[in-house]
Amino acid sequence: MKPNGVAIRALRTANRCGLRELEEKTGLSRGYLSRLERGERGASPDTVLLIAHVLDVPPEAITREDL
Known part of the structure; x- marks a missing residue:
């Protein structure tokens, strides 16, 4: 899973x-979250799942599978 920083923000x-x-x-x-939102950092699948859980959205809402 590749995070979509624009969607996260x-x-x-x-x-x-x-x-x-x-x-x-x-x-x-x-700092990490800010860099993630700007697309300067990647994230592990566990991190993507954690952020999605906190934002109460499915992981697909904050990922870009096409990259």
Whole structure:
């Protein structure tokens, strides 16, 4: 699974969730999450699943299988 940073950011902001809150809920650093949203970092399948769970969306909503 390859994360789609644009989708992660859009869903996070739609849920009124800041990076700090996502950091607290996932245990991932804000810096990492920010780089992930900008497409500068990849993520393991477990990380994608964790973020999807916290955002309450299916993993497919925040991944790009076509890359």
